[in-house]
Amino acid sequence: MSRILITGATGTIGTNLTRHLKEKHELVLVDIDFSSFPEDLKQGVEFIQDDLTELSAWEGLLDDVEYVIQLAANPDPDADFYDELVGLNYVLPQNLYKKALKASKLKRVIFASSIHASDAYPDNVQVKTTDQPRPDDLYGVSKVYIEALASYYAFNKNIESIGIRIGDYKSDDSELDPDSDFNGMAMFFSARDMNHLIDCCLEATLEEPYLLVNGLSNNTFPRLDIHSAKVKLGYKPQDNAFAILNKL
Numbered sequence: 001m002s003r004i005l006i007t008g009a010t011g012t013i014g015t016n017l018t019r020h021l022k023e024k025h026e027l028v029l030v031d032i033d034f035s036s037f038p039e040d041l042k043q044g045v046e047f048i049q050d051d052l053t054e055l056s057a058w059e060g061l062l063d064d065v066e067y068v069i070q071l072a073a074n075p076d077p078d079a080d081f082y083d084e085l086v087g088l089n090y091v092l093p094q095n096l097y098k099k100a101l102k103a104s105k106l107k108r109v110i111f112a113s114s115i116h117a118s119d120a121y122p123d124n125v126q127v128k129t130t131d132q133p134r135p136d137d138l139y140g141v142s143k144v145y146i147e148a149l150a151s152y153y154a155f156n157k158n159i160e161s162i163g164i165r166i167g168d169y170k171s172d173d174s175e176l177d178p179d180s181d182f183n184g185m186a187m188f189f190s191a192r193d194m195n196h197l198i199d200c201c202l203e204a205t206l207e208e209p210y211l212l213v214n215g216l217s218n219n220t221f222p223r224l225d226i227h228s229a230k231v232k233l234g235y236k237p238q239d240n241a242f243a244i245l246n247k248l
Helices: 012-021 080-100 136-155 182-186 193-201 225-232
Strands: 001-008 026-031 046-049 067-070 108-114 160-168 168-169 187-191 210-215
Touching: 012 026, 026 182, 067 080, 080 108, 080 136, 108 193, 136 160, 136 210, 160 193, 168 193, 182 187, 182 210, 182 225, 187 193, 193 210, 193 225, 210 225
Parallel strands: 001 026, 001 067, 026 046, 067 108, 108 160, 160 210, 168 187
Antiparallel strands: none
16 A cells, blocks of 8 residues: 555546545545545545645645655646646646655656647657657647656656656546547547556556656557557556447
8 A cells, every 4th residue: 555645636537546546545635626526535535625836835745655646737728828827737747846856755756748748740640659749739738848847857856757648538438429530539548547557657667767658548549659558567458439439
């Protein structure tokens, strides 16, 4: 059992991960508002309501924490840079890594990047994490930033990190649009596969202190290449949007 801090814990992914991890690990959940968070998930976990864009909110937060799952961000592709992205998507990650330097028990940061960091490639191109980033909006630009930030702290400050470029995340198969086109199915990432990938990120031994992988399900054509996640993390996705929608 590890002590894991999850930022942005009340979001869709954070909620599903809490449900998946709470029986196996000691969880510390942090977000700015827990008023709509399921009451049953508050049982047996520590939750802290605070604004992590403020550096002072991190005081003591990483004490005894072994892993951080960094989900907090504004995911709106139309978000205004100054008013809506700077604090959550730029300042908050820097606060995390600044405080990680003094977190004696921290083993690894696992952070959410996004398909938006590379989604300006043509639809018929399968994008690898080794390809040049090509963000399709300013939200995607902010994800390229956290990837670079994590790489800097990994190779220069010895803060180990794994980033996941998350595809079109769905909590349930029913959320898949039956009329999805080829590219829509190619971007599908199920909650079950995401949960499994997080388990892999928690358990893997890395060859280098920084790793960036793509997070998608086992779609007949995955928009993002997931070979690296399979080889370096032991990722074995089970779901396939093309099979779910009977469009093989």
